[in-house]
Amino acid sequence: MKYPKKKVLGSIAVVAVAALALSACGAGGGAKEASAGTTKDGVTTLVVGASPTPHAEILEFVQKNLAAKAGLKLDIKTYDDYVLPNTALSEGDLDANYYQHKPYFDEQVKSQGYDFAHFKGVHIEPYALYSSKIKSVKDIPNGAKFGITNDPGNQARALELLVDNDLLTLKDTGDKLPTILDIKSNPKKFDFIETAPEQLARSLQDVDLAIINGNFALEAGLNPANDSLLIEKAKGNPYANFLAVRSQDAKNPAILKLDKLLHSPQVKAFIEKRWPSGEVLPAF
The missing domain is CATH 3.40.190.10 (Periplasmic binding protein-like II)
Structure with missing residues (x-):
């Protein structure tokens, strides 16, 4: 697809769940074979990597208010750079990460050979x-x-x-x-x-x-x-941040539950209340 000169702020990149099998040729460093999450007493713990702000804050809201009812527990690991969360995901140290948008994701998958998938955008941080x-x-x-x-x-x-x-x-x-x-x-x-x-x-x-x-x-x-x-303009911004996982976990029930919670009305309301001036915007 031709890179648009004036369309970088075009329509929000909404990626259908049917397209979650996005992957590259290589494995990007030996990912663990086990499915995401560890389950005990009916509760599945997911280890999720995130940037401290706003990603980890949004995940903490989910953990405190929504996760238990869905049978989930989130172990949130924060990262101050843009390289390690994908490395950790590829190597199996994380079950998912939440910090990147599609252009960055695509570049990393292409250059590093990651076998990753991703879900729909959760929020936008205007540049x-x-x-x-x-x-x-x-x-x-x-x-x-x-x-x-x-x-x-x-x-x-x-x-x-x-x-x-x-x-x-x-x-x-x-x-x-x-x-x-x-x-x-x-x-x-x-x-x-x-x-x-x-x-x-x-x-x-x-x-x-x-x-x-x-x-x-x-x-x-x-x-x-x-x-x-x-x-950046908010309307039509294509740089929505989303949940990324190893391709083998794209249909994992626990991961699907977490993504659903991230797109819940409660999370949308939290984003709008926490960042009322538009510093962070819901993408759904």
Whole structure:
């Protein structure tokens, strides 16, 4: 599918359960053969990896309010980076993870050979542009230094935020996600400094501006809705985060129960109450 220049904020990526068998050629590191979860006294414990905010908070709400009635217990493991949760899932240390969106998931499956599946989107964290030095977009100077993620799946997303606000243009890369090497027009000669995504908020003082993923912004005390110079549109945003599992567990009853709980009216209400300014948005 051709990578859309102006459609990165197009329709929400809703993946049918029938398509849960998404996989790659390799196994991505020997996953355990046993099905997800351990069951004792009728209660199935699922070990789920998540980013601390907002993913783990949402899972904690499920654990405290919904899991017991569904016969589930959640053992939530938090991760501060975007690499380890998929490694741990592939190696069988996790039964599922909840931290990623489809472009990142697809890139990881392709590059690492993971045999993973995923469910429908649960929530969206709008990507946004922040600065501790510049107060408005019109004040961005020529040659401004931009902190940008070094993660290919999210770098395209960050660049498209600038494209959608007429700050630069990108080459047509076909099926390939664009990177800073694919910038076609950069009228103000912005200087892009690639940084690990979890470090962007911490290094904000070292650059003029930084494009930061919503979960890391929230962890740093930044509110995407109130503190940013630019923010992604919520409507039609394709970057919904979802529950990912090994393909062999895509129809595991306990996993299906957890996904159903994550899409419950109670979880939607929790997200809207916990983040009332739109810092995190339900995707269902």
